[in-house]
Amino acid sequence: MKAEIVVVGSGISGLTSAALLAKKGRRVIILERNKRPGGALKRFTRRGIPFDIGFHYSGGMGKGEILRALWKYIGVWPRLAVLPFPEEGNENLRIRDSGRVVRAFFSYDRLEDELQRVFPDEKQGISTYLNKIREISSTIPFFNPDLPLTPYLHDLFSPKGMSLAQLLTSLIQDTDLYAVLSTPVFLYGVPPREVNLTIHASVAHPLYSGVYAIDGGGQAIVDAFLETLAETGVDILTGQEVESVIVKENQVAGVKTSGGEIYASHVIYTGHPTSLLDLVPDGIFRKAFCNRLRNLINTHSMFIVFGAIDDPDTLGDMTWVNYYNIRTGLDIMDLDLRHPEKSIMVNAPGRRDSYSTGASRGVLLIRMSAWDEVARFDQDAQGKRSAAYRKWKAESADKMIEQAGRLWGDACSRIEPLAIGTPLTFRDRLGSPMGATYGVRHSMNQFSPGVRTRLPGLWLSGQGTLMAGIMGASLAGMVTAGEIEGLEPLWDEVRQCR
Ligand SMILES: Cc1cc2nc3c(=O)[nH]c(=O)nc-3n(C[C@H](O)[C@H](O)[C@H](O)COP(=O)(O)OP(=O)(O)OC[C@H]3O[C@@H](n4cnc5c(N)ncnc54)[C@H](O)[C@@H]3O)c2cc1C
Incomplete structure (x- = not known):
């Protein structure tokens, strides 16, 4: 069997990169080891009750926002019934030590009002924190699409600067408020002392800008992608575990699966970056890179x-x-x-x-x-x-x-x-x-694997490479497809769909 590009994994990142590359005319095959495609997005049912695993809500689907633009560009948007959380929607946070209850609304303004009501002595710190998140998000192309992607990605993979904990302790006294403002960490899995403000703002900003569910849950997203992929001729082979990457003359030549060999000049691996080491022949990567992948700390x-x-x-x-x-x-x-x-x-x-x-x-x-x-x-x-x-x-x-x-x-x-x-x-x-x-921790203390590898034709994608969450993994899929097709031109086309 032959393709131009093999995508390993049918989670949201694999579906996204496959859809983008197929739209560019590439012949793409997705290989998934599970029987059903969809990765963490899949639903299951017990006694007629549907349960979502890896998708409960997400930001980024409002007018002019990034996930909406990406899904419009790909063509899945019209297939989805997006449900905005109403104004009253919130995270109802009970602080177990004090018994205080705080409603963290999904709106900058409502959140600020609520926090100032519950923590009247911290008004200044609350405003400064929220303004800081707004300010940082305006430097992130996913939230300010007039910016180019390349410089942002370069800085993201060599993170420095202040941690969330440092920011909070510099502005605020009340420890309950530390907890409240730290809760977005539950959506990406890095403790406040170990996350830099860019990663935190990447999750907190869309959360404070409004969140959305999808009618039919994560499965509806998978189904919308499957329909779109079928129209662009992408094959999804399930029950196919990729066992190794075939390398010839120091470049990718395909993959070996439980069902046979598939030849391709590009392979995109969306599983956990550490597991990539089991798929490539010894000596392909430098020892230092192998050690870094092997020692990655997870969420x-x-x-x-x-x-x-x-x-x-x-x-x-x-x-x-x-x-x-x-x-x-x-x-x-x-x-x-x-x-x-x-x-x-x-x-x-x-x-x-x-x-x-x-x-x-x-x-x-x-x-x-x-x-x-x-x-x-x-x-x-x-x-x-x-x-x-x-x-x-x-x-x-x-x-x-x-x-x-x-x-x-x-x-x-x-x-x-x-x-x-x-x-x-x-x-x-x-x-x-x-x-x-959420796979790999995107923390200040360790390197984040980018999407490039030193083996020509072998790419990484998924939540381990860029950011966690549906939005993070979708954008990782876009970045990987962009590295193959031309990152800035693809970004240009996606942002036109705002
Ligand atoms: C319990 C839970 C709740 C969550 N809630 C939310 C939420 O409310 N909102 C939100 O935005 N995010 C949420 N997330 C996070 C979000 O689900 C993930 O960040 C995102 O789905 C990851 O997508 P991915 O494509 O990177 O990986 P995955 O969805 O994990 O896909 C990777 C796929 O690759 C396949 N694969 C790996 N190796 C191989 C191989 N060798 N051969 C063949 N196939 C292979 C795997 O089987 C899998 O299907 C949640 C996650 C969990 C676990």
């Missing part, structure tokens, strides 16, 4: 109870409000391994669907999790996990449900678990080492 994993609730309205508006219980201060990402259920979140992304009645009872209870919690069960044969693992899972879920009941009322204590995701689940289903939710 946390999650423990998720996908359950059914008998009274979804118990908390108020569960459709457009996400409820959190978080600790005060800058350590909001620290996991208390003795009581990991203390910091917990409950949301119901499926309730945003317009057409599914079953969705109204679906609820997700989420907490951070670490590989250490499950490492001892990794010896079990895959697909045949031990009774001890099942017992641990059920007990951990029960603790979260009890905690949710204490925090948010009786109906939460009656949540019935229908499926449970642990770091092992995410490792096996998403292929992310140790089940890392």
